[in-house]
Amino acid sequence: MSQSGTAGVSRRLRLLLTVSTILIVVFLIRLIDFQIVRAEAISELSYENRAVSRTVEAIRGDILDSNGNVLATSVYRYDINAAPANVKPVERVIDGVSQLISVESIALDLAALLQEDVAVLMTKLTGTTNYVNLKKRVDADTHRRIMDLEIPWIFSDAHQNRLYPNGAVAGNLIGFVDVDGQALAGIERQYNSCLAGVDGKESFETGVDGVRIPSTAMVTQEVQHGRDVVLTIDSGLQYQAQQVLAGEVERLSADWAAAVVIEVKTGRIVLAAEAPSVDPNDPGKSAEQERGARVFQFAYEPGSTMKAITAATAIDTGYATVNTQVTAPSSLKVFDHVINDSYVHAPERWTLTGVLRFSSNVGTIKIAESIPAETRHAYMEAFGFGTPTAVGFEGETRGVLNPYQEWDGVTNFTTMFGQALSVSPVQMTSAYQTLANEGVRISPSLVAGCQDDRGNLDPIATSTPTQVVSAATANDVMHMLEKVVEQGGIGKATAVRGYRSAGKTGTAEIKEGSGYGDYYAASFFGMAPVDNPQYAMGVVIYKPKRVWTNSMAAAAGYQKILSNVLLANRVQPSSGTSMDLPNKW
Amino acid sequence: MKPVIRRTRASSPVVMILVLGFVGISLLHLLLTIATSQSVYELADLKREKRELDTSSQILAEQVLSLSSNQNLYSTASRLGMVVNTNPVFLRLNDQAILGEPRPAAGTTIQSTNLVANSVMIVESTQLNQETVPASSSEPTQIPSESQTSSSIIPLSPTR
Numbered sequence: 001m002s003q004s005g006t007a008g009v010s011r012r013l014r015l016l017l018t019v020s021t022i023l024i025v026v027f028l029i030r031l032i033d034f035q036i037v038r039a040e041a042i043s044e045l046s047y048e049n050r051a052v053s054r055t056v057e058a059i060r061g062d063i064l065d066s067n068g069n070v071l072a073t074s075v076y077r078y079d080i081n082a083a084p085a086n087v088k089p090v091e092r093v094i095d096g097v098s099q100l101i102s103v104e105s106i107a108l109d110l111a112a113l114l115q116e117d118v119a120v121l122m123t124k125l126t127g128t129t130n131y132v133n134l135k136k137r138v139d140a141d142t143h144r145r146i147m148d149l150e151i152p153w154i155f156s157d158a159h160q161n162r163l164y165p166n167g168a169v170a171g172n173l174i175g176f177v178d179v180d181g182q183a184l185a186g187i188e189r190q191y192n193s194c195l196a197g198v199d200g201k202e203s204f205e206t207g208v209d210g211v212r213i214p215s216t217a218m219v220t221q222e223v224q225h226g227r228d229v230v231l232t233i234d235s236g237l238q239y240q241a242q243q244v245l246a247g248e249v250e251r252l253s254a255d256w257a258a259a260v261v262i263e264v265k266t267g268r269i270v271l272a273a274e275a276p277s278v279d280p281n282d283p284g285k286s287a288e289q290e291r292g293a294r295v296f297q298f299a300y301e302p303g304s305t306m307k308a309i310t311a312a313t314a315i316d317t318g319y320a321t322v323n324t325q326v327t328a329p330s331s332l333k334v335f336d337h338v339i340n341d342s343y344v345h346a347p348e349r350w351t352l353t354g355v356l357r358f359s360s361n362v363g364t365i366k367i368a369e370s371i372p373a374e375t376r377h378a379y380m381e382a383f384g385f386g387t388p389t390a391v392g393f394e395g396e397t398r399g400v401l402n403p404y405q406e407w408d409g410v411t412n413f414t415t416m417f418g419q420a421l422s423v424s425p426v427q428m429t430s431a432y433q434t435l436a437n438e439g440v441r442i443s444p445s446l447v448a449g450c451q452d453d454r455g456n457l458d459p460i461a462t463s464t465p466t467q468v469v470s471a472a473t474a475n476d477v478m479h480m481l482e483k484v485v486e487q488g489g490i491g492k493a494t495a496v497r498g499y500r501s502a503g504k505t506g507t508a509e510i511k512e513g514s515g516y517g518d519y520y521a522a523s524f525f526g527m528a529p530v531d532n533p534q535y536a537m538g539v540v541i542y543k544p545k546r547v548w549t550n551s552m553a554a555a556a557g558y559q560k561i562l563s564n565v566l567l568a569n570r571v572q573p574s575s576g577t578s579m580d581l582p583n584k585w
Numbered sequence: 586m587k588p589v590i591r592r593t594r595a596s597s598p599v600v601m602i603l604v605l606g607f608v609g610i611s612l613l614h615l616l617l618t619i620a621t622s623q624s625v626y627e628l629a630d631l632k633r634e635k636r637e638l639d640t641s642s643q644i645l646a647e648q649v650l651s652l653s654s655n656q657n658l659y660s661t662a663s664r665l666g667m668v669v670n671t672n673p674v675f676l677r678l679n680d681q682a683i684l685g686e687p688r689p690a691a692g693t694t695i696q697s698t699n700l701v702a703n704s705v706m707i708v709e710s711t712q713l714n715q716e717t718v719p720a721s722s723s724e725p726t727q728i729p730s731e732s733q734t735s736s737s738i739i740p741l742s743p744t745r
Contacts, residue, residue: 070650075643141644165650167703211629239655239701246700279702498673498685563671572675573685 050205050213053220057160058197061226063174063187065235066268066448070165072174072188072280077161078143080114080134084127086153106151113145114138137161137179162188168279169239172293173231173272173446175394176280185291187229187447188280190394194450197226230448230457232268237261240564241273245539248557249275252544258295259561260429261537264527267433267442267462269391270535270565272296272426296393299400299422300540303508304359304551305525306418309431310368311352312477313379316439316469320367322476324352325585328363335409339365342507342550353480354583357488359505361417368416376415377404382468383431383441385423390443390463399423418508425540428525432503433536435478436527438471478502479579482530486578493555494524496563498573501528503537503558505551510543519543522553528562529574535565651707656699660708 034042063072089100107125111118114135124132134154138146143156162177175186183189183196200223205216245257258274272295278286314320329347331340341360348358355363368376380386386401400422402411411420426444434441442465449459469477481502484491490505503526509516525538539561544553565571651657670690676683 073650075647076640139644139647140640144640144644163647163650163705165647165703165705166654167656167706168701169655169703207625211625213625236655239659242701243659243699250700275700277701279704282704285702285704497671567669567671567673570673570675572677573673575684 047205050207051203052206053201053203056200056202056223058199058223059160059225060162060181060197061195061228063195063229063231064451065170065238066230066232067234067236068230069235071170071231071235072162072164074160075163076140076158077137078140079136079157079159080110080138080143080146081155081157082125082132082134083130083153083155084125084132085130087125088153090151092150106149109149110134110146110151110154113142162280164280166235166239167281168277169235169242170231170233170273171278171280172274172295173233173393174280176278176283176291185283186280186293186394187231190392191229191447191450194229195226198224200224225453227453227458228451230451232263232446232448233271234568237565237568238271238273240568241271241561242275242277244557244560244564245273245275248541248553251547252541252553253546254544254553255542256290256294257539257541257557258298258425259537259539259557260295260425261535261561261565262429262433262444264433264436264533264536265442267430267444267465268448269426269444269446271561272446273561292395293393295425296389296391296396297424299397299424300521300542301421301508301511302418302423302428302523303506303521304361304417305428305504305506305523305538306421306423307356307359307364307416308435308477308481308504308525309380309383310364310376310416311356311480312435312469312473313376314352314368314371315476316379316473317371317375319371320352322351322353322480322581323585324367326350326352326355326363326366328355328360328366330362332362332365334365334413337410339413349585351582351585353483353581356480356504357483357583359484364416365413369413373404373407373412377401377407379468380415380421382466383434384427384443385421385431389426389430391426391446393446397422397424399427418506425523425538428523429536429538432525432527432538434468435474435481436533436536437474439467439469439474440465441468478527478530478533480581481526482578483581483583485526487583490524490550490552490555493552494526494558494562496528496559496566499528499566499571500530500574500576500578501562502526502530505554507550519545520549520551522548522551524551524554524558526558526562528566529571530578531574531576532572534569534571535562537562537565648707651705654703654706656701656703656706657708660699 060074062070062074065071087103089102090106092099092101103125104122107118107121110116111121114121116135121134124134137159146154146156160181162181164171164174173186175184175188177183177188183192188195199221200219201221202217202219204218205213207213241259241261245259248254249257256274256276260272261270262268263270272293274294276286276290278291283291311320314324315322327347327349328341330343330345331338339361341362348354348360348363350358350360350363352367355367380401385399388396388398402421407415407420414420430441430444433444443463445460445462447460449457451457479502481504482500484505485495485501485503486492488505491503494503495501503524506521506523506525508521508523510519510521511517521540521542522544523538523540527533527536537558539554539558541553541557547553668690672686672688672690674683674685674687
């Protein structure tokens with residue numbers, strides 16, 4: 001190699017070295033910039049792009065009946081949306097051949113699945129927006145079928161929704177939630193703290209394809225799903241009772257009807273039915289007054305069913321026995337007011353048993369007129385009147401039981417046969433539970449407890465049983481009431497073959513303005529079997545307008561429901577006969 | 586010169602081991618990364634499958650609940666011509682006493698009309714046949730825990 005050639009190589013080498021050095025320095029500066037100067041900012045930006053943080057929705061607990069049947073549960077529903085700006089035919093491979101499916105054809109498929117009008121859908125799908133809702137809250141099955149169509153411009157949002165698989169069965173008790181899942185009424189609202197869980201929070205990182213990067217998941221708050229509320233009711237019996245009541249409302253052209261059954265030994269409510277009743281799946285379909293629980297929230301003047309309480313008070317205080325004799329005309333003037341029996345009769349020589357058997361207002365006054373008002377008021381309170389039950393149902397009425405000092409002369413008498421005071425159907429059934437349970441009142445319960453996912457039940461505290469009247473008094477009254485069923489014209493219609501039962505009719509006038517209207521609250525309350533009381537029960541038919549307007553209106557429903565309860569619970573048929581209690585002297 | 590030669594001989598294996606170790610660890614790391622990446626996609630697929638199964642489970646559970654609703658049972662019993670036996674008879678075991686009066690269940694057919702509303706009632710399963718109902722499908726249903734991401738095919742609403 002010549003000297004000039006060697007010099008040229010050396011020069012090129014130097015040039016290369018110089019360029020390389022410059023490049024290395026530039027890269028080094030850039031590297032220092034990325035790695036040191038802006039390292040934190042770049043790292044943060046990168047993390048923001050791949051980090052995802054989300055709320056893990058707590059699932060609301062179920063509402064179960066006493067047998068574990070689901071009355072309310074949580075499911076997912078889906079809003080089906082579209083992006084009109086992206087609407088275009090979709091390419092599909094059918095039998096190995098690629099075909100273009102027109103928008104009209106897709107709309108027809110969607111319309112069939114969503115049960116919407118195709119013209120309406122086409123209108124919604126036309127436009128330049130990126131969002132239009134096609135249908136709200138479709139079920140998972142429909143959602144999946146739409147998903148299977150693989151339409152790129154259709155998307156969906158999932159929402160937790162409440163499902164009541166038995167519809168209106170116990171709808172009056174369960175209540176309902178709004179579209180956002182907020183509890184609005186009934187057990188849903190009262191036990192929201194048990195049913196509602198606590199949402200969780202978690203964060204994780206994803207790759208560019210949206211797949212989670214392992215070991216980046218971090219739970220910042222553990223999700224706590226809601227627990228289940230276990231009711232005391234039997235949904236099968238509740239359903240049968242609602243069927244019966246709905247039939248009776250129709251037959252009698254009544255405003256509404258209600259029935260309550262309470263276990264005598266425990267105070268547990270077996271059913272608290274009414275008709276009409278709200279279907280919590282669609283509360284908007286029911287009138288406002290039908291969305292609540294009349295059995296707890298409605299107070300009415302009970303009428304003659306209160307006479308059993310007056311009789312118990314008279315016997316327990318020593319003012320009467322089952323054979324106490326009175327002479328009762330069909331009307332009686334007290335102060336400036338005339339009190340009549342339900343029918344005109346000559347003066348009758350009735351025992352207390354006869355007074356109850358013939359449901360005499362005058363006879364009741366003659367039996368109880370010597371009892372101080374204060375004493376009778378105290379007994380009424382002890383039977384649970386004037387106070388909401390231990391259930392504490394949302395909006396539960398306490399009824400009206402004015403202080404005895406406010407009773408005027410007439411009121412003092414009318415309260416003896418259930419006027420000038422008001423009670424709820426549950427309160428009155430609870431009073432009959434007391435009489436059936438040897439005088440021991442157990443305030444009714446509707447909720448057994450709050451149960452976790454392992455089945456551990458956190459029971460609801462129950463009130464302490466109280467001895468309201470002596471066992472002898474309670475049994476005396478029950479045996480007198482057995483005569484109502486055994487001999488009474490209406491009472492006989494409530495009898496269940498094979499069982500001894502007891503009860504009392506009630507045909508209560510309904511206040512309208514300052515007086516009473518033309519219609520009645522027909523009722524029948526009682527207990528069965530008399531030889532081993534298991535259930536206390538009541539039926540109220542409000543304003544029956546045809547067939548029967550008196551307490552006979554309640555008899556058929558009472559008989560059917562009591563029969564269902566006794567048979568379903570395999571209660572042993574009665575043995576023995578009723579006590580020999582004369583009606584007259 | 587001897588000490589220099591001895592030092593070179595002693596450090597060569599160490600360097601070799603370090604280099605080989607580094608290469609080995611790098612390879613292992615590479616393999617683990619590949620395996621993990623693969624598993625991530627498998628995991629994502631499995632989660633997607635779980636969501637689908639959870640949805641199937643929910644659909645089935647809803648149908649079971651509806652088909653076993655009181656209204657459905659009542660209607661079915663009515664269709665079958667079942668009657669209510671209003672004549673209970675019991676046999677008391679301790680003394681073999683017969684309680685009640687045995688009679689045929691001659692009650693009228695139960696009322697066929699449902700008077701208790703149920704706007705979500707279905708009367709037959711629309712979802713699955715025997716082939717698609719696995720034996721384990723009777724287990725309690727859990728709501729899909731990740732249903733916020735409702736499907737792999739339908740993207741979530743951009744408004745969320």
